[in-house]
Structure formats: C-alpha cells, structure tokens
Amino acid sequence: MAKKSINILIFSSIWSFIIGILTALYLNLVNYIVDFIWGYFNHNTNFSLRPAYPFLICIPFGIIIGFSVKKLGSYPLTIEEVLHDVRKNGKLDYHSWWKSFTLGLLSLGAGGSIGPEASTTVLTSGMINWLGDKIRLISTHSQSWVHFWQIHIDKDVLLKSLKFSDLFRSKNHKKWFITFNILIGLIGTILIFKLFPEEGAFGIHERPIHWSWTILWFSLIPVIGGIIFAYFFLYLEKIFTRVETLALPVLLKATL
Structure with a gap:
C-alpha cells in the first residue's frame, strides 16, 4: 500500500509539473499571437493601411469567430460557468478543451475585450480534472501505472473506480495532497516564465523610477x-x- 501511495505521489507530481508548464506555455502563446497580430504590421511606419488596421483585423476575425461559435458553441467558458459546472457536477468536462483553446486564441488574437484568464481557467481546470481521473484509475487498478503517458481515459473503467475524495484517509490528507501538487504546478509555471521572461502574459518587469x-x-x-x-x-x-x-x-x- 505504501509503495502504491508513493507511485501515485510521483505520478501526480510529474503531471502537475507538466500542467504548470503547459499553462505557462499557453499564456506565452497568447502573448506571442497578440504581439504578432497587433505589432508586426502596426509598428511598421511604411505600412500604408495602418489607420484602417483595426478594421482589417477585427471584421474578418469577427466573422471567423462567429462562424466558429455557430459550429462549436459558445467557448471558451467564463470563470463563472466553470465554477458552476464544478459545483453542480463535481467535475469539469475536459473533452472539449480544444474548443476553448481554439476560440480562446482566436478571440484574444483578434483583440476581443476578454482576458486570457477565462480560457486559461478552462484549460487548466480540465487538465487538473483529467489528472484526478488518472489518479483514480491508478488507485483502483494496479495496471494503470503502465499507461503513465496514455492521455485517453476509458469512461467505463472510470465509473468502476473510487471517487477522488475516497482515496484519502482524511480531509487533511486530501488538502495536503492537493496543496503539494499545486505548488509543484506553480514551479513548472514559474520555470517557463523565468526561461521566457518577456513572453509572460502576467509578467511584472522592473523599471527604473526616478x-x-x-x-x-x-x-x-x-x-x-x-x-x-x-x-x-x-x-x-x-x-x-x-x-x-x-x-x-x-x-x-x-x-x-
């Protein structure tokens, strides 16, 4: 039992670290796309269409976003919608992550009056929910450790697994486990922002003040x-x- 607990801790630590890295990379990607769309041509003084640039970007992107929303649905979800789903169902459906990813990047790149926190919350919460399901599988089925890098989760097998809260001896044990993995995830996020300091969407850079x-x-x-x-x-x-x-x-x- 002790060996299995150690395996679960190692498993959750590695994937929490990866989730932290992926979250930071998404924010960097948002920053890069916004900078490319609104900076590459707009900062070129020889670009004759600079006065009309917002219309050249917003109108075509608006049509693309509208078409995407019509086909895929209203994504990304707002933070309120994410919290509502978690409170109501105790989980977040992470199978539609690509919709939030695609429409989030489109909306942010097009200059929509939304922040990156909405789509980031959906993607990060989805990854955390996915990790919770993987931990449930490992705890219930001894062979699940073999499928460490397997992304797909069998819903039928998951239904037969223990609930996440039932994996812990007490509430304090559960809080300690979650807090530990959050800290590991933060280390992954901070690492990316340190490696790419100018790309962080939430980066704070020091400037000399006289x-x-x-x-x-x-x-x-x-x-x-x-x-x-x-x-x-x-x-x-x-x-x-x-x-x-x-x-x-x-x-x-x-x-x-």
Whole structure:
C-alpha cells in the first residue's frame, strides 16, 4: 500500500509539473499571437493601411469567430460557468478543451475585450480534472501505472473506480495532497516564465523610477482620465449587454 501511495505521489507530481508548464506555455502563446497580430504590421511606419488596421483585423476575425461559435458553441467558458459546472457536477468536462483553446486564441488574437484568464481557467481546470481521473484509475487498478503517458481515459473503467475524495484517509490528507501538487504546478509555471521572461502574459518587469514629489501632481492627470474612461467603459458595457439580448445572427454579433 505504501509503495502504491508513493507511485501515485510521483505520478501526480510529474503531471502537475507538466500542467504548470503547459499553462505557462499557453499564456506565452497568447502573448506571442497578440504581439504578432497587433505589432508586426502596426509598428511598421511604411505600412500604408495602418489607420484602417483595426478594421482589417477585427471584421474578418469577427466573422471567423462567429462562424466558429455557430459550429462549436459558445467557448471558451467564463470563470463563472466553470465554477458552476464544478459545483453542480463535481467535475469539469475536459473533452472539449480544444474548443476553448481554439476560440480562446482566436478571440484574444483578434483583440476581443476578454482576458486570457477565462480560457486559461478552462484549460487548466480540465487538465487538473483529467489528472484526478488518472489518479483514480491508478488507485483502483494496479495496471494503470503502465499507461503513465496514455492521455485517453476509458469512461467505463472510470465509473468502476473510487471517487477522488475516497482515496484519502482524511480531509487533511486530501488538502495536503492537493496543496503539494499545486505548488509543484506553480514551479513548472514559474520555470517557463523565468526561461521566457518577456513572453509572460502576467509578467511584472522592473523599471527604473526616478522619484520626486512633483510626480504626485502629474499623477492627478491619469487618475482623472482613468475615472472618466472607467465610467465610459461601464456605459459601453451596458449598451453591448443590451445588444447581446437582441435576436441577431451569431455572425453579426461576433463581428460587432
């Protein structure tokens, strides 16, 4: 039993590390695509269509996104939808990860007013759920360790396996196991951001600051501007919330 527990800990550690790496790589990929689409041509002063560039990108991408949503469904899920599924079903369906991946990259690359946290949450939560199912298989079936790198999970075999919570002696044992694997996953994520520091979507880079008291006066300008644009943003949000309730074609909504 002790040997099996050690095997499960090793298994979960390796895959938690990989999940952390994949999460960071996805964020780097998002950053790279956004930088390529909005920076490569737009920063070229000789590019004659620079004034019309947002329309050249947003309208075609809007049509592609609208067509994709029509065929694949409304992806990626929001964080609220992910939490609702987890609370209601106790799990997240990870078989549709490629839909969130594809539409997430399309929406973010096209300049959609969404952050990478929505699609990242879906993908990372899906991978974690998948890992939980793999651990259940290993705990119940001794031969599952042979299929360490096997991605596919047999649903029929999974139904006969123990529930994830039943694998632990106590709640504290379960909390310790989950916390340990989260830390391993964070190490994988931090490693990628350290190797590629300029690509991290959430990277914080130090800049030299020459301090003086006059900065306080100048800071009033961005504060006032920020307040004005915050109200303007909320106003636009109300308008487009109303637009979303209209019975418009999916392609038209996405393009708008």
